[in-house]
Amino acid sequence: MGNIKFVKENKEVIAANGANLRLKAMQNNIDIYKLIGKMTNCGGGGNCGTCIVEIAEGMENLSQRTDTENRMLKKKPENYRLACQTVVNGAVSVVTKP
Numbered sequence: 001m002g003n004i005k006f007v008k009e010n011k012e013v014i015a016a017n018g019a020n021l022r023l024k025a026m027q028n029n030i031d032i033y034k035l036i037g038k039m040t041n042c043g044g045g046g047n048c049g050t051c052i053v054e055i056a057e058g059m060e061n062l063s064q065r066t067d068t069e070n071r072m073l074k075k076k077p078e079n080y081r082l083a084c085q086t087v088v089n090g091a092v093s094v095v096t097k098p
């Protein structure tokens with residue numbers, strides 16, 4: 001179990017190991033999408049790239065980047081993730097809409 005801290009929103013939520021970051025955010029009314037992503041996101045399929053978040057702390061407590069992420073985030077810093085592809089296994093700090 002771990003806490004997910006959403007830095008911008010100043011909110012901490014508890015997550016069981018194996019929780020999906022996108023779902024956890026949505027369940028707690030954390031907005032991970034910019035306006036365009038709100039209308040066009042792929043619903044967590046790893047196809048749209050709009051669910052990008054920045055990991056401020058706790059990278060080691062997340063699943064490895066998937067091939068999809070490596071492809072979509074090629075030009076982004078290493079601590080950027082697609083929330084829908086990210087599994088949380090411990091404490092982590094997340095910056096939404098980086």
Ligand code: FES
Binds near residue numbers: 051082
């Ligand atoms: S929701 Fe589309 S890539 Fe994550």
